[in-house]
Amino acid sequence: MKLTLNDLDRRIWESELEKFVPMTVFDTHTHVYDWRMDSPDVKNDAPPDPGHGRFPLTDRSTLQAIDAVLMPGRTVHRISFPCPLQPAPPAQTNAFAARQADGDPQSAILMHVRPDMTPGTIDAEIKQHGFRGFKPYRMHSVTGDVAACRITDYLPEPQIEMADAHGLMVMLHLSRREAIGDKHNLDDLERLQARFPRVQWILAHCARSYYDGPLLAAADRLKEMPNLWYEISSVCDSDAMSVLLEIAGPDRVMYGSDDMPVGSTRGKYISFGSSWTELNERNHGFKLDHCDGRMTFVRYESLRAFRRACRRQGYGTREIEKLFAGNAQTLLAQTGHPVPA
């Protein structure tokens, strides 16, 4: 895997991001996987594929190499989990993921769970690998409807009960068109939090609010829920992030990249109407000959938006260090992860 900065990327990093990103970073949304489990012939020298395409091998050293290019000089710890789209059996992808925290006691791994896994299997894997939580995915909904499924369609209650028993986190990529603005998702979160009070819920991608509308619609109810955390990966909209910071404050929001490959592809998540999409070098039809029409990394666009939102909130170093690392450490400590001295 080769990732290099061009002059545009370098200008954005140096003039906008270098002073914003703290020296210690906790990336709370990273995927680790080896697609060669499914296709032994895939090569590892292709550039990151826009649109969540397969990327051959992402282990801890791949992520470290990418971070060294995109955020030079930073010490990065991670919450990592398999790529839920990989066809290989979860026992295999989870075992691979579990090895990727080796050598970094601060980093933690979440277990990919699918609805057909029994609590017994899950319990055994937690004990074997020390997972700090679950990563379910809507693609595995028992309804077969990726777009409209509800939380318990892809994370059945016996599995949530297991997370509750172990005091684990759940990294949740919400389904449904309005995402967190959807009444059923809010109903489900309220009910599940009341029933399983030890589960810590991380709502991925600003609760999947790629613009401010869904978070604005949910704000009053989210403020009343006790065990919610949020990570910002792949969102590039500073209005969505401002609303998120207004709802959750500086203690519950965390940085994430969604690497690999999302944060390291060139493009930007944009919204229009009530939709959003990844604008990238293959997915746009703009006339751009009047300006520098090149794209930088989704990660840089997301960080630029985060910086704008933090500036609007008036946050200083203390809050920003929490957003980038401290909150993730607090969350991990709640799941029983050893706290560094």
Ligand SMILES: [Zn+2]
């Ligand atoms: Zn992801």
